Amino acid sequence: MGRLLISEKVENIKPYIVDKREYEVKLDANESFIPFPKVLENELKEAAVRVLYNRYPDPDAEELCRLYGDYCGIASKYVMAGNGSDELIQILVNGFLDKEDSLLTIKPDFSMYKFYASLIGAKVVEYDMGEDLVFDRDGFMEMARVNNAKLVIFSSPNNPTGGIIPREDILYIVQNADALVVVDEAYFEFYGETVIDKISEYENLAVLRTCSKAVGLAAARVGFLIAGEKVIGSARKIKPPFNVNSLSQAAAAVVLKHREVIDGNVEQIKTGRDMLYRALTELQITYGKEIIRVFPTYANFVYVKSPAAAQIFEELKEAGIIIRCFGDYLRINTGSTKENELFIDNFSKFVRLHSGADA
Numbered sequence: 198m199g200r201l202l203i204s205e206k207v208e209n210i211k212p213y214i215v216d217k218r219e220y221e222v223k224l225d226a227n228e229s230f231i232p233f234p235k236v237l238e239n240e241l242k243e244a245a246v247r248v249l250y251n252r253y254p255d256p257d258a259e260e261l262c263r264l265y266g267d268y269c270g271i272a273s274k275y276v277m278a279g280n281g282s283d284e285l286i287q288i289l290v291n292g293f294l295d296k297e298d299s300l301l302t303i304k305p306d307f308s309m310y311k312f313y314a315s316l317i318g319a320k321v322v323e324y325d326m327g328e329d330l331v332f333d334r335d336g337f338m339e340m341a342r343v344n345n346a347k348l349v350i351f352s353s354p355n356n357p358t359g360g361i362i363p364r365e366d367i368l369y370i371v372q373n374a375d376a377l378v379v380v381d382e383a384y385f386e387f388y389g390e391t392v393i394d395k396i397s398e399y400e401n402l403a404v405l406r407t408c409s410k411a412v413g414l415a416a417a418r419v420g421f422l423i424a425g426e427k428v429i430g431s432a433r434k435i436k437p438p439f440n441v442n443s444l445s446q447a448a449a450a451v452v453l454k455h456r457e458v459i460d461g462n463v464e465q466i467k468t469g470r471d472m473l474y475r476a477l478t479e480l481q482i483t484y485g486k487e488i489i490r491v492f493p494t495y496a497n498f499v500y501v502k503s504p505a506a507a508q509i510f511e512e513l514k515e516a517g518i519i520i521r522c523f524g525d526y527l528r529i530n531t532g533s534t535k536e537n538e539l540f541i542d543n544f545s546k547f548v549r550l551h552s553g554a555d556a
Protein backbone atom coordinates (compact mmCIF):
# COMPACT_ATOMS: atom_id res chain seq x y z
CA MET A 198 0.00 0.00 0.00
CA GLY A 199 1.29 3.48 -0.87
CA ARG A 200 2.15 5.85 1.90
CA LEU A 201 -0.08 8.84 2.56
CA LEU A 202 1.51 12.03 3.79
CA ILE A 203 -0.61 14.81 5.24
CA SER A 204 1.10 18.17 4.83
CA GLU A 205 2.12 20.10 7.90
CA LYS A 206 -0.15 23.02 7.05
CA VAL A 207 -3.19 20.71 7.02
CA GLU A 208 -2.04 19.00 10.23
CA ASN A 209 -1.80 22.39 11.91
CA ILE A 210 -5.00 23.96 10.65
CA LYS A 211 -7.77 24.62 13.17
CA PRO A 212 -11.05 23.63 11.50
CA TYR A 213 -14.12 25.86 11.73
CA ILE A 214 -16.21 23.98 14.28
CA VAL A 215 -19.99 24.21 14.28
CA ASP A 216 -22.04 23.04 17.26
CA LYS A 217 -24.76 20.98 15.56
CA ARG A 218 -26.77 20.07 18.63
CA GLU A 219 -30.25 21.50 18.77
CA TYR A 220 -30.81 24.42 21.10
CA GLU A 221 -34.10 26.01 22.02
CA VAL A 222 -32.58 29.45 21.53
CA LYS A 223 -29.98 29.84 18.78
CA LEU A 224 -28.07 33.12 18.93
CA ASP A 225 -24.64 31.99 17.76
CA ALA A 226 -24.38 32.32 13.97
CA ASN A 227 -25.58 35.88 13.27
CA GLU A 228 -28.33 34.54 11.03
CA SER A 229 -31.70 36.21 10.56
CA PHE A 230 -34.37 34.88 12.96
CA ILE A 231 -37.24 35.92 10.67
CA PRO A 232 -38.94 33.42 8.35
CA PHE A 233 -40.16 34.73 4.98
CA PRO A 234 -43.82 35.75 4.61
CA LYS A 235 -46.22 33.32 2.89
CA VAL A 236 -46.23 35.17 -0.48
CA LEU A 237 -42.49 34.96 -0.69
CA GLU A 238 -42.46 31.33 0.39
CA ASN A 239 -44.82 30.56 -2.49
CA GLU A 240 -42.61 32.41 -4.97
CA LEU A 241 -39.62 30.46 -3.68
CA LYS A 242 -41.49 27.20 -4.29
CA GLU A 243 -42.48 28.21 -7.82
CA ALA A 244 -38.90 29.25 -8.58
CA ALA A 245 -37.61 25.90 -7.32
CA VAL A 246 -40.00 24.06 -9.66
CA ARG A 247 -38.81 26.06 -12.68
CA VAL A 248 -35.12 25.20 -12.14
CA LEU A 249 -33.65 23.05 -14.94
CA TYR A 250 -32.17 20.33 -12.76
CA ASN A 251 -30.48 18.47 -15.62
CA ARG A 252 -28.54 21.57 -16.72
CA TYR A 253 -25.53 23.30 -15.20
CA PRO A 254 -26.20 26.69 -13.63
CA ASP A 255 -25.51 30.03 -15.32
CA PRO A 256 -21.75 30.37 -14.63
CA ASP A 257 -22.01 34.17 -14.44
CA ALA A 258 -25.22 34.21 -12.36
CA GLU A 259 -26.23 37.09 -14.60
CA GLU A 260 -29.75 37.77 -13.36
CA LEU A 261 -28.62 37.48 -9.76
CA CYS A 262 -25.73 39.93 -10.26
CA ARG A 263 -28.05 42.37 -12.01
CA LEU A 264 -30.53 42.20 -9.13
CA TYR A 265 -27.81 42.61 -6.55
CA GLY A 266 -26.40 45.54 -8.53
CA ASP A 267 -29.87 47.13 -8.37
CA TYR A 268 -30.05 46.34 -4.64
CA CYS A 269 -26.88 48.30 -3.92
CA GLY A 270 -27.00 50.82 -6.75
CA ILE A 271 -24.07 49.63 -8.84
CA ALA A 272 -23.69 48.37 -12.44
CA SER A 273 -23.67 44.57 -12.62
CA LYS A 274 -20.28 44.49 -14.38
CA TYR A 275 -18.78 45.31 -10.97
CA VAL A 276 -20.55 42.38 -9.30
CA MET A 277 -19.53 38.70 -9.09
CA ALA A 278 -21.52 36.09 -7.19
CA GLY A 279 -20.03 33.44 -4.93
CA ASN A 280 -21.06 30.31 -3.07
CA GLY A 281 -21.31 32.45 0.05
CA SER A 282 -18.89 35.31 0.54
CA ASP A 283 -16.79 32.64 2.18
CA GLU A 284 -15.91 31.25 -1.26
CA LEU A 285 -15.08 34.77 -2.46
CA ILE A 286 -12.64 35.18 0.43
CA GLN A 287 -10.90 32.00 -0.69
CA ILE A 288 -10.87 33.17 -4.33
CA LEU A 289 -9.29 36.51 -3.38
CA VAL A 290 -6.73 34.83 -1.14
CA ASN A 291 -5.83 32.37 -3.90
CA GLY A 292 -5.70 35.03 -6.58
CA PHE A 293 -3.89 37.83 -4.78
CA LEU A 294 -1.48 36.00 -2.48
CA ASP A 295 1.41 33.71 -3.28
CA LYS A 296 3.05 31.38 -0.77
CA GLU A 297 5.04 33.45 1.77
CA ASP A 298 3.16 36.69 0.87
CA SER A 299 1.54 38.55 3.75
CA LEU A 300 -2.12 39.03 4.48
CA LEU A 301 -2.93 41.80 6.94
CA THR A 302 -6.08 41.60 9.00
CA ILE A 303 -7.34 42.70 12.39
CA LYS A 304 -7.50 40.93 15.74
CA PRO A 305 -10.24 40.05 16.40
CA ASP A 306 -11.90 39.59 13.03
CA PHE A 307 -13.61 36.89 10.91
CA SER A 308 -11.55 33.70 11.26
CA MET A 309 -11.89 32.56 7.65
CA TYR A 310 -9.38 35.17 6.37
CA LYS A 311 -6.64 33.55 8.39
CA PHE A 312 -7.93 30.06 7.58
CA TYR A 313 -7.67 30.37 3.79
CA ALA A 314 -4.37 32.27 3.93
CA SER A 315 -2.82 29.55 6.13
CA LEU A 316 -4.00 26.90 3.67
CA ILE A 317 -1.89 28.37 0.86
CA GLY A 318 1.13 28.95 3.09
CA ALA A 319 0.76 32.74 3.23
CA LYS A 320 1.91 34.74 6.24
CA VAL A 321 -0.89 36.15 8.40
CA VAL A 322 -0.26 39.45 10.17
CA GLU A 323 -2.83 40.70 12.67
CA TYR A 324 -3.27 44.26 13.87
CA ASP A 325 -4.27 43.79 17.51
CA MET A 326 -6.98 46.22 18.64
CA GLY A 327 -6.26 45.32 22.26
CA GLU A 328 -8.64 45.21 25.23
CA ASP A 329 -10.34 48.50 24.37
CA LEU A 330 -10.77 47.67 20.67
CA VAL A 331 -8.87 50.70 19.42
CA PHE A 332 -8.05 51.02 15.73
CA ASP A 333 -5.30 53.43 14.67
CA ARG A 334 -5.03 53.74 10.91
CA ASP A 335 -1.38 54.85 10.96
CA GLY A 336 -0.39 51.91 13.14
CA PHE A 337 -2.29 49.67 10.75
CA MET A 338 -0.61 51.17 7.68
CA GLU A 339 2.77 50.77 9.35
CA MET A 340 2.11 47.04 9.70
CA ALA A 341 1.07 46.86 6.05
CA ARG A 342 4.33 48.57 5.04
CA VAL A 343 6.68 46.64 7.33
CA ASN A 344 5.22 43.30 6.26
CA ASN A 345 4.77 44.27 2.62
CA ALA A 346 1.15 43.07 2.79
CA LYS A 347 -0.31 42.07 -0.57
CA LEU A 348 -3.84 41.60 0.71
CA VAL A 349 -5.51 43.64 3.44
CA ILE A 350 -8.86 42.34 4.65
CA PHE A 351 -11.16 43.24 7.51
CA SER A 352 -14.87 43.33 8.26
CA SER A 353 -16.72 46.58 8.99
CA PRO A 354 -18.98 46.29 10.92
CA ASN A 355 -16.54 43.90 12.54
CA ASN A 356 -17.42 40.31 13.37
CA PRO A 357 -17.18 39.61 16.32
CA THR A 358 -16.93 43.10 17.89
CA GLY A 359 -19.77 44.91 16.08
CA GLY A 360 -17.54 47.99 15.76
CA ILE A 361 -16.78 49.86 12.55
CA ILE A 362 -13.81 51.49 10.86
CA PRO A 363 -14.80 55.01 9.77
CA ARG A 364 -15.14 55.53 6.02
CA GLU A 365 -12.35 58.13 5.95
CA ASP A 366 -9.95 55.65 7.58
CA ILE A 367 -10.90 52.94 5.08
CA LEU A 368 -10.30 55.29 2.16
CA TYR A 369 -7.00 56.40 3.73
CA ILE A 370 -5.89 52.76 3.83
CA VAL A 371 -7.02 52.19 0.23
CA GLN A 372 -5.15 55.29 -0.95
CA ASN A 373 -1.92 54.42 0.84
CA ALA A 374 -1.62 50.63 0.68
CA ASP A 375 0.13 48.86 -2.20
CA ALA A 376 -2.25 45.99 -1.68
CA LEU A 377 -5.74 44.86 -2.52
CA VAL A 378 -7.91 46.18 0.31
CA VAL A 379 -11.00 44.04 0.91
CA VAL A 380 -13.75 45.49 3.07
CA ASP A 381 -16.11 42.74 4.22
CA GLU A 382 -19.49 44.43 4.60
CA ALA A 383 -21.41 41.30 5.67
CA TYR A 384 -23.36 43.42 8.19
CA PHE A 385 -23.79 46.51 5.99
CA GLU A 386 -27.59 46.63 6.27
CA PHE A 387 -27.53 47.06 10.05
CA TYR A 388 -25.10 49.97 9.77
CA GLY A 389 -26.04 51.72 6.54
CA GLU A 390 -22.63 53.03 5.42
CA THR A 391 -20.63 51.51 2.59
CA VAL A 392 -17.57 52.17 0.43
CA ILE A 393 -19.13 50.52 -2.62
CA ASP A 394 -19.48 53.95 -4.25
CA LYS A 395 -15.65 54.14 -4.41
CA ILE A 396 -14.87 50.94 -6.29
CA SER A 397 -14.67 52.58 -9.72
CA GLU A 398 -12.33 55.22 -8.30
CA TYR A 399 -9.86 52.84 -6.57
CA GLU A 400 -8.74 49.75 -8.46
CA ASN A 401 -7.28 48.22 -5.27
CA LEU A 402 -10.58 48.34 -3.36
CA ALA A 403 -12.97 45.38 -3.15
CA VAL A 404 -16.13 44.95 -1.09
CA LEU A 405 -17.72 41.69 0.07
CA ARG A 406 -21.43 41.32 0.73
CA THR A 407 -23.59 38.36 1.67
CA CYS A 408 -27.21 37.22 1.57
CA SER A 409 -26.64 35.18 4.76
CA LYS A 410 -27.33 37.88 7.33
CA ALA A 411 -29.78 40.72 6.62
CA VAL A 412 -31.25 39.10 3.48
CA GLY A 413 -32.09 35.96 5.48
CA LEU A 414 -30.72 33.36 3.06
CA ALA A 415 -27.92 31.65 4.99
CA ALA A 416 -29.12 28.27 3.69
CA ALA A 417 -28.63 29.26 0.05
CA ARG A 418 -24.96 30.31 0.36
CA VAL A 419 -24.93 33.43 -1.80
CA GLY A 420 -22.37 36.21 -1.49
CA PHE A 421 -21.00 38.96 -3.72
CA LEU A 422 -17.70 40.50 -4.63
CA ILE A 423 -18.00 44.12 -5.72
CA ALA A 424 -14.89 45.67 -7.22
CA GLY A 425 -13.40 47.45 -10.21
CA GLU A 426 -12.87 45.73 -13.55
CA LYS A 427 -9.33 44.51 -12.82
CA VAL A 428 -10.19 42.69 -9.59
CA ILE A 429 -13.48 41.34 -10.94
CA GLY A 430 -11.71 40.17 -14.12
CA SER A 431 -9.07 38.28 -12.12
CA ALA A 432 -11.64 36.79 -9.76
CA ARG A 433 -13.78 35.57 -12.68
CA LYS A 434 -10.75 33.89 -14.24
CA ILE A 435 -10.02 31.78 -11.18
CA LYS A 436 -13.45 31.00 -9.76
CA PRO A 437 -14.93 27.51 -10.13
CA PRO A 438 -17.05 27.74 -13.31
CA PHE A 439 -20.43 26.81 -11.80
CA ASN A 440 -19.87 28.08 -8.29
CA VAL A 441 -23.40 29.24 -7.45
CA ASN A 442 -25.97 26.49 -7.97
CA SER A 443 -29.22 27.12 -9.85
CA LEU A 444 -31.46 26.69 -6.80
CA SER A 445 -29.54 29.31 -4.86
CA GLN A 446 -29.48 31.68 -7.82
CA ALA A 447 -33.25 31.33 -8.17
CA ALA A 448 -33.96 31.70 -4.44
CA ALA A 449 -31.79 34.79 -4.04
CA ALA A 450 -33.36 36.34 -7.16
CA VAL A 451 -36.82 35.93 -5.62
CA VAL A 452 -35.84 37.54 -2.33
CA LEU A 453 -33.89 40.41 -3.89
CA LYS A 454 -37.01 41.35 -5.85
CA HIS A 455 -38.71 41.98 -2.50
CA ARG A 456 -36.68 44.80 -1.10
CA GLU A 457 -39.58 45.80 1.15
CA VAL A 458 -39.32 42.44 2.93
CA ILE A 459 -35.57 42.82 3.45
CA ASP A 460 -35.92 46.42 4.66
CA GLY A 461 -38.71 45.45 7.08
CA ASN A 462 -36.64 42.58 8.45
CA VAL A 463 -33.61 44.82 8.92
CA GLU A 464 -35.70 47.21 11.03
CA GLN A 465 -36.99 44.33 13.13
CA ILE A 466 -33.48 42.93 13.60
CA LYS A 467 -32.12 46.34 14.62
CA THR A 468 -34.92 46.68 17.17
CA GLY A 469 -34.01 43.27 18.63
CA ARG A 470 -30.32 44.16 18.72
CA ASP A 471 -31.10 47.42 20.54
CA MET A 472 -33.17 45.46 23.06
CA LEU A 473 -30.22 43.13 23.72
CA TYR A 474 -27.80 46.04 23.90
CA ARG A 475 -29.94 47.93 26.42
CA ALA A 476 -30.44 44.90 28.65
CA LEU A 477 -26.71 44.12 28.62
CA THR A 478 -25.84 47.76 29.31
CA GLU A 479 -28.10 47.65 32.37
CA LEU A 480 -26.12 44.68 33.65
CA GLN A 481 -22.93 46.66 33.04
CA ILE A 482 -24.35 49.50 35.14
CA THR A 483 -25.47 47.11 37.90
CA TYR A 484 -22.32 45.02 38.22
CA GLY A 485 -19.62 47.29 36.77
CA LYS A 486 -17.39 47.04 33.71
CA GLU A 487 -15.05 44.60 35.40
CA ILE A 488 -17.83 42.01 35.55
CA ILE A 489 -19.55 42.79 32.28
CA ARG A 490 -18.41 45.21 29.62
CA VAL A 491 -20.60 45.89 26.56
CA PHE A 492 -19.19 47.26 23.31
CA PRO A 493 -21.06 49.54 20.91
CA THR A 494 -22.53 47.63 17.95
CA TYR A 495 -23.48 48.39 14.35
CA ALA A 496 -24.34 44.80 13.46
CA ASN A 497 -27.06 42.29 14.42
CA PHE A 498 -25.20 41.07 17.52
CA VAL A 499 -23.64 42.38 20.71
CA TYR A 500 -20.10 41.72 21.97
CA VAL A 501 -19.41 41.62 25.69
CA LYS A 502 -16.39 40.96 27.88
CA SER A 503 -16.59 39.11 31.16
CA PRO A 504 -14.04 37.23 33.25
CA ALA A 505 -16.75 34.55 33.63
CA ALA A 506 -17.44 34.33 29.87
CA ALA A 507 -16.47 30.67 29.48
CA GLN A 508 -18.52 29.54 32.49
CA ILE A 509 -21.55 31.58 31.50
CA PHE A 510 -21.30 30.17 27.97
CA GLU A 511 -21.45 26.61 29.34
CA GLU A 512 -24.29 27.44 31.71
CA LEU A 513 -26.32 28.98 28.90
CA LYS A 514 -25.80 25.85 26.79
CA GLU A 515 -27.11 23.75 29.67
CA ALA A 516 -30.17 26.01 29.66
CA GLY A 517 -30.68 25.39 25.92
CA ILE A 518 -29.23 28.70 24.72
CA ILE A 519 -26.32 28.81 22.30
CA ILE A 520 -24.17 31.92 21.77
CA ARG A 521 -20.49 32.27 20.78
CA CYS A 522 -17.57 32.39 23.18
CA PHE A 523 -14.08 33.71 22.35
CA GLY A 524 -11.90 33.55 25.45
CA ASP A 525 -13.15 36.27 27.80
CA TYR A 526 -15.63 37.54 25.23
CA LEU A 527 -19.14 36.55 24.22
CA ARG A 528 -21.04 37.35 21.04
CA ILE A 529 -24.82 37.19 21.06
CA ASN A 530 -26.89 37.81 17.94
CA THR A 531 -30.45 38.98 18.21
CA GLY A 532 -33.31 36.51 18.03
CA SER A 533 -37.03 37.10 18.37
CA THR A 534 -38.31 39.08 21.36
CA LYS A 535 -39.09 35.81 23.11
CA GLU A 536 -35.62 34.38 22.45
CA ASN A 537 -33.97 37.60 23.59
CA GLU A 538 -36.02 37.56 26.81
CA LEU A 539 -35.06 33.96 27.52
CA PHE A 540 -31.43 34.81 26.91
CA ILE A 541 -31.51 37.95 29.07
CA ASP A 542 -33.27 36.19 31.98
CA ASN A 543 -30.74 33.38 32.03
CA PHE A 544 -27.74 35.57 31.31
CA SER A 545 -28.65 37.99 34.13
CA LYS A 546 -28.97 35.09 36.52
CA PHE A 547 -25.54 33.69 35.61
CA VAL A 548 -23.83 37.08 35.67
CA ARG A 549 -25.24 37.68 39.16
CA LEU A 550 -23.99 34.24 40.21
CA HIS A 551 -20.44 35.05 39.07
CA SER A 552 -20.42 38.66 40.23
CA GLY A 553 -19.93 37.84 43.87
CA ALA A 554 -23.18 39.70 44.66
CA ASP A 555 -24.49 36.71 46.59
CA ALA A 556 -21.25 36.08 48.48
Ligand SMILES: *Cc1c(COP(=O)(O)O)cnc(C)c1O
Nearest residue numbers: 281282283352356383407409420
Ligand atom coordinates in the same frame (compact mmCIF):
# COMPACT_ATOMS: atom_id res chain seq x y z
C1 LIG B 1 -21.08 35.58 8.16
C2 LIG B 1 -19.90 36.27 7.59
C3 LIG B 1 -19.41 35.95 6.33
C4 LIG B 1 -19.85 34.70 5.61
O1 LIG B 1 -20.86 34.91 4.79
P1 LIG B 1 -21.36 33.76 3.80
O2 LIG B 1 -21.83 34.57 2.66
O3 LIG B 1 -22.43 33.06 4.52
O4 LIG B 1 -20.21 32.88 3.46
C5 LIG B 1 -18.38 36.67 5.79
N1 LIG B 1 -17.80 37.65 6.50
C6 LIG B 1 -18.20 37.97 7.73
C7 LIG B 1 -17.51 39.05 8.47
C8 LIG B 1 -19.25 37.27 8.32
O5 LIG B 1 -19.59 37.54 9.57
